[in-house]
Each structure stands twice: as structure tokens, then as C-alpha cells.
Amino acid sequence: MKLHNFNSGPSILPQPVLTQAAEAVLNYNNTGLSLLEIGHRTAWFQEILQEAKDSVKQLMELDDSYEILFLHGGATTQFMQVPMNLLDTHATAAYCDHGVWGNKAWKEASLFGKVKVVADSSDQQYRYINKGFDIPSDAAYLHLTSNNTVEGTQWHNFPETAVPLVADMSSDIFSRPANYNRFSLIYAGAQKNMGAAGVNLVVVKKEILGKVARTIPTIMNYQKHIEAGSLMNTPPVFAVYVSMLTLRWIIQEGGLDAMGIRNQKKSSLLYDTIDANPLFDAPVAVEDRSQMNAVFFLKDHALEAPFLDLCKKEGMIGVKGYRTVGGIRVSMYNALPIESVTSFCDLLHFFTQKHG
Known part of the structure; x- marks a missing residue:
């Protein structure tokens, strides 16, 4: 039976990436060593790391005013590392609360300075993205989550502001073209669109660093990581390698323009099918629906268990909703x-014929 991997993260990887990564575990580049054995300061790994950094800049069309870092800790570490580096004790940062991760981010930031939540969609269970909200002109930065994996919303037009923009792009990075030069800092866990779990990408404009008065622990200081070239401590070599292969694959497949077209086609097919189906409801505001994570519900809750059983039987993996949200x-x-999306839509039709 063919499996269809709809996991939210760690998630599906391109088959060529899996093949090359598996080969490298046994014998990296005909060196006679496993990738898991090579030193992170060897020329072998230096080449991997450099290609990964160059690929990020190529895909995002960034100039040398930006630095690319591959760090430990995943995106959650950035909830504290961003304010630690950018938010002085008596300064104020603006945050958007559009879901579980944005909510966690602003609460963590409040440990380091003042936080003003300028956009909050919790009044409707995070099913939309606020528009036209006020951003304090003296804010140290504006933080947003570009795609809300849990709730199924996504920014399709980023706010226009002179305040430095900071974005958690963990679940939609490299999924579409965008003007990435508008951002002062971008971070993303790799395990959705960029590789395997275990490494976190940070893209930072150098001019925003070094402006806080606090003493920053060395391991949390972006400037120190830049000076060390992402090698301050032993990096997750395998995870960086898988990210490099994934970025290479994106470029070979046509870059972000090609990814954007593919992802639009997939999400449109699924949402059109859901909207036409009498058993299912997708409550997220249509204009804010995520291309990455479609969240929807059975109108009759009693049908959820048999639907999930059918998904399991037919090899549809990872379709149960997040524990705090439920649904699909x-x-x-x-x-x-x-x-895979076509097969899932066929399954929706089959289930409706049986239970509709």
C-alpha cells in the first residue's frame, strides 16, 4: 500500500534527498567515512555548510548585508534568542498573536523587555489574520508567524512598516516567492520545508545587532555565532547536510516560483473539494487559509473517528488535528x-458517498 505523508513536522522529504542522505550515512562522498563520523571543521563539512548558506541567499535573493546561521534548538529557542539580542530592557517590541506559536513567542519576549500585542485573533479561535492594525513607530521590531501550522492560517500580504520585521517562518519557508529583503530577521526550524529536525535557520540583517545594553550569553549571541561561522559549538552535521540537499533540490526543481505554483495547485484542489463537500467545514477565513496546513472539521463530530480509521486504512498518515484544536x-x-492530495480528495468523496 502506498503511504501518503501529511505529517505536520517532521514531515515529508523529497525522495532524492532521502536517497542521498541514506547513502551518506554509510559512505559520505566516497570518503570511506559515514557522514555521522566526519569532523565539523573538516573541508568536507565546510563545503556542505557553505553550499547551504549560499543556497539560502540565492533562493531569498539576499545581499551581503545578511548573515546566514544554522543553529541548535529549533524555532522555539528563538522565542528567547530574538528578544535577548534585539529588545532592550526598557524598550518595547510589537507582536502578533495569531496562534499557539505566536502566543508562546510574545510571552517569552516579555521576560526581556516590554511587549505590546498589536494583533490578536484569539477572539475567533485564531481563524483569521488581523489587518490594518497599528504598529508603534518606536517598536524595537514587529514579530509575526508567517504560517500558523496548528490553526491553518497564513500571511499572504505582510504588513507595511518602517519597524524592523521579524518572522517565524518555520512552516512555510521556501514555499513561495516573497520579498525577503523586507525582513530584518527570519528564523525557521528545518523539519517542514527545509530538511530534517535538529537544526534551525536564522537569517539576520547585521545592522540590527549590537544595539542592546544587556550582556548576552555567548551561546545566545548572534554576533558571536556570525564570528564563528555557525561553528561556535559542534553543529548538527547530519541535519545541516539534509537541509543543504533539500535546498539544492528546491533550486533544481525551479526555485521558489516553482514551489509557489505547486503549492497553490495542491491547496486549491483540497480546499475546493472540502468546500463542495457537505460533511466537512473549513472555518478559517478564506483569504487567510494556509497553503501548507489545511485545518477542517466534520460537521458531525461522531463521524470523526470512522473518518480517521479510514485514513489509516488507506495510508493517509498524520491527518489528525493538533491536540488543542482537534479536527483534521x-x-x-x-x-x-x-x-497524494488527489488521493486524499478521492477519499473524501468516498467517505461522503458512504455517510452523506
Whole structure:
């Protein structure tokens, strides 16, 4: 039976990436050593790291005013590392609260300075993205989550502001073209569109650093990591390698323009099917629906268990909604083929014929 991987993260990877990564575990580049054995300061790993950094800049069309870092800790570490580096004790940062991760981010930031939540959609269970909200002109930065994996919303037009923009792009990075030069700092856990779990990408504009008065612990200081070239401590070599392979694959497949077209096609197919189906409801505001994570519900809650049983039987993996939200969640990251979405839509039709 063919499996269809709709996991929200760690998630599906391109088959060529899996093949090359598996080969490298046994014998990296015909060196006679496993990738898991090579030193992080060897020329072998230096080449991997440099290609990964160069690929990020190429895909985002960034100049040398930006630095690329591959760090430990995943995106959650950035909830404290961002304010530690950018928010002085008596300064104020603006935050958008559009879901579980944005909520965690602003609460963590409040440990380091003042926080003003300028956009909050919790009044409707995080099912929309606020528009036209006020951003204090003296804010140290504005933080947003570009795609809300749990709730199924996504920014399709980023706010216009002179305040430095900071974004958690963990679940939609490299999924579409965008003007990444508008951001002063971007961070993303790799395990959705960029590789395997275990490494975190940070893209930072150098001019925003070094402006806080506090003493920053060395391991948390972006400037120290830049000076060390992401090698301050032993990096997650395998995870960086898988990220490099994934970035290489994106470029070979046509870059962000190609990813954007594919992801639009997949998400449109699924949402059109859900909207036409009498058993299911997708309550997220249409204009804010995520191309990465479709969240929807059975109108008759009693049908949820048999639907999930059918999904399991038919090899539809990872479609149960997040524990605090419930319902169904279908994640459609870059590597997911449209054939999997088509198969899931066929399953929706079959279930409706049986229970409608």
C-alpha cells in the first residue's frame, strides 16, 4: 500500500534527498567515512555548510548585508534568542498573536523587555489574520508567524512598516516567492520545508545587532555565532547536510516560483473539494487559509473517528488535528506530490458517498 505523508513536522522529504542522505550515512562522498563520523571543521563539512548558506541567499535573493546561521534548538529557542539580542530592557517590541506559536513567542519576549500585542485573533479561535492594525513607530521590531501550522492560517500580504520585521517562518519557508529583503530577521526550524529536525535557520540583517545594553550569553549571541561561522559549538552535521540537499533540490526543481505554483495547485484542489463537500467545514477565513496546513472539521463530530480509521486504512498518515484544536489537518509541504492530495480528495468523496 502506498503511504501518503501529511505529517505536520517532521514531515515529508523529497525522495532524492532521502536517497542521498541514506547513502551518506554509510559512505559520505566516497570518503570511506559515514557522514555521522566526519569532523565539523573538516573541508568536507565546510563545503556542505557553505553550499547551504549560499543556497539560502540565492533562493531569498539576499545581499551581503545578511548573515546566514544554522543553529541548535529549533524555532522555539528563538522565542528567547530574538528578544535577548534585539529588545532592550526598557524598550518595547510589537507582536502578533495569531496562534499557539505566536502566543508562546510574545510571552517569552516579555521576560526581556516590554511587549505590546498589536494583533490578536484569539477572539475567533485564531481563524483569521488581523489587518490594518497599528504598529508603534518606536517598536524595537514587529514579530509575526508567517504560517500558523496548528490553526491553518497564513500571511499572504505582510504588513507595511518602517519597524524592523521579524518572522517565524518555520512552516512555510521556501514555499513561495516573497520579498525577503523586507525582513530584518527570519528564523525557521528545518523539519517542514527545509530538511530534517535538529537544526534551525536564522537569517539576520547585521545592522540590527549590537544595539542592546544587556550582556548576552555567548551561546545566545548572534554576533558571536556570525564570528564563528555557525561553528561556535559542534553543529548538527547530519541535519545541516539534509537541509543543504533539500535546498539544492528546491533550486533544481525551479526555485521558489516553482514551489509557489505547486503549492497553490495542491491547496486549491483540497480546499475546493472540502468546500463542495457537505460533511466537512473549513472555518478559517478564506483569504487567510494556509497553503501548507489545511485545518477542517466534520460537521458531525461522531463521524470523526470512522473518518480517521479510514485514513489509516488507506495510508493517509498524520491527518489528525493538533491536540488543542482537534479536527483534521492536512499538511502540504513542498515535497508532497499532488498525487497524494488527489488521493486524499478521492477519499473524501468516498467517505461522503458512504455517510452523506
